[in-house]
Amino acid sequence: RKEVEQDPGPFNVPEGATVAFNCTYSNSASQSFFWYRQDCRKEPKLLMSVYSSGNEDGRFTAQLNRASQYISLLIRDSKLSDSATYLCVVNGVQAGTALIFGKGTTLSVSS
C-alpha cells in the first residue's frame, strides 16, 4: 500500500461548483497533514494545514478522519484560478518526520 494515495483525476468542474478531494494515508502514527497546491510547471506551495478538528480558510475546508486515515479538501464556489494540482502531504512511515507527498489530484475549472 502506498503511503499517501489520491485520486489523480482530472476533476473538470464549472465555475461556482463545489468539489471535494480525498486522500488516504497508511501510517496510523502520522501527526502532520497538509494540502499543497502546485500550478503547472511551478513548485508546490502550502495551501493549508489539516487539523484534527477540521479547519476552514475562505472557500477551502480541510478535514481529517484519523479512524479511517483519510484527509479531505473541499473547495466551494470554484474559481478559474483554482485550476491546479492539489497534493496531499503526510509525515511518512519510513522517513520519520519527513513529509511524503501523494501523486496529486488535478482540478480544472472552466467558465
Next chain:
Amino acid sequence: DTGVSQDPRHKITKRGQNVTFRCDPISEHNRLYWYRQTLGQGPEFLTYFQNEAQLEKSRLLSDRFSAERPKGSFSTLEIQRTEQGDSAMYLCASSLANRGQGGELFFGEGSRLTVL
C-alpha cells in the same frame, strides 16, 4: 533573501556522467529537503537534513545519490553515473522546524535533469 534558490535550473548530461545540484535555503531555516518529481507524479522524498545532520534518506534511493549540507546552510545533491531513469525535476525545500513540528516547506523552482 527572497526564497530557496537552486542551481543549475537545467542540466542536460550523457548517461554515465556525474551531476551536482546546489540548493541555498531560506537563511534562517534549519531543515532542508530534497525531492524528485517526474511528470504526473507528486514529489518523491529523497532525503532531509536538520542543520548539518542528514536525518533521513529514502530506502528507495540508489547509492549513486549522495547529499551533503556541510555547514548547515547550502546543500548539494550529487548523482553519480547517471541513468536515463534519473531524468526528473529535483526540488529542494527548506523549513523552520520547531518543537518537533516540521514547519511549512518552501520550495525552490527546481533543477531539471535530462539524461541522454
